[in-house]
Amino acid sequence: MVHANAPLTEKHRLRLAQLIVDDGMPVAHAAVRFQVAWPTANRWAERYREHGEAGMADRSSRPHHSPTRTAPAQVRAIVRDRMRLHLGPIEIGARRGIPASTVHRVLTRCGLHRLTHLDRVTGEPVRRYEHPHPGDLLHVDVKKLGNIPDGGGWRYVGRAQGKRHRAATPGKPCSAHGSKKMGTAYVHTVLDDHSRLAYAEVHDDEKAVTAAAVLTRATTWFAQRGVTVRRVLSDNGAAYRSHAWRDTCRDLGITPKRTRPYRPQTNGKIERFHRTLSNRWAFARHYTGESQRRDALPGWLHEYNHHRPHTAVGRRAPISRLTNVPGQYN
CATH class of the missing domain: 1.10.10 (Arc Repressor Mutant, subunit A)
Structure with missing residues (x-):
């Protein structure tokens, strides 16, 4: 300019x-x-x-040659130490015999100057994506939670009292060691990629029939809010590789997609939602029983969808990204 x-x-x-x-x-x-x-x-x-x-236009002031620029072999070594070992500029500089300032410039040029840009497990650069319209892609998964015994679980009452509550809970089978089996709550979650709008149901299993029924009801729920579902992304669980899941997607006009094996980062949006689900609902307060926790789920989902600011959508509620919700402008 x-x-x-x-x-x-x-x-x-x-x-x-x-x-x-x-x-x-x-x-x-x-x-x-x-x-x-x-x-x-x-x-x-x-x-x-x-x-x-044409010669009257501004030209770049970048030099044609940079003879003192860091050699490509050193750049590769710096990037390798950053991605594999998660080292900082000072540590990499000491390891490679290079000034820390030079290492920082290389990392900045390669987009690796912040560790938040790297995946914590694989060390690879984080690849973020977002589909442009609601319904373009739904993420689905199952969050497993241990059922809460009558009177409360060990997280709030302590392990000793929690064991007594487990023993006093009626209708539960006993293990080989004589302790009560509380069972597992399977939270089937559905998340819209664009708006982060969430739908969830709690069931006692994660079978294909259950997962397919949840998808059918979730599709209806999204349709009531003006969202047409086009694709659905899941992991490689047995329920999502079943004929029931395939047939349900075909009947609903949805294209099923699956993540790469052993690569949960592809479905990272719903994994992050599960963390919020655990912190804000599943273990947010002292529930005196599993039924009380399940009854609290619809209220929390409404809070999440309609009132909780979400940083991924501009610190607004997910529902704000839907522009054709019935009654939105009344």
Whole structure:
């Protein structure tokens, strides 16, 4: 961008060069007329002779050659230490015999200057994506939670009292060691990739029939909010590889997709939602029984969808990304 008070914009450079080259005005006279130095006027005239009007545009100040730039082999070594070992500039510099400032410049140039840009498990750069419209992609998964015994679980009442509550809970089978088996609550979750709008149901299993029924009800729930589901992304669990899941997706007109094996980061949005689900609902307070926790799920989902600010959608509620919700503008 040209400075506001610059004596020569591209238009005035052209006029200056044309006066010298086309009209024959002496360079010194043209420099006085445009209030610039003689070498400046001469430089634009030479560029005009060589390139014409195209030569009046700004050029990059980047040098053509950088003989002291860090060698490619050293750059690869720095990036390798950063991605595999998660080392900082000082540690990498000491390891490779390079100044820490040089290491930092290399990491910045490669987009690795912040560890938040790297996956904590694999060390690979984080690849973020977001589909442009609601319903373009739904993430589905199952969150497993241990059922809470009557009276409360060990997280709030302690392990000793928690064991007594487990023993006193009726209708539960005993293990080989004589302790009560509380069983598992399977939270089937569905999350819209674009808006982060969430739908969830709690069941006692994660069978294919149950997962397919949840998808059917979730599709209806999203349709009531003006969202047409086009694709669904799941992991490689047995329920999502079943014929029931395939047939349900076909009947609903949805294209099923699965993540790469042993790569949960692809479905990272719903994994992050499960963390919020655990912190804000599943273990947020002292529940005196499993039924009390399950009854609290719809209220928390409403809070999440309609009121809780979400950083991924501009610190607004997920529902704000839906522009055609019935009654939204009443």
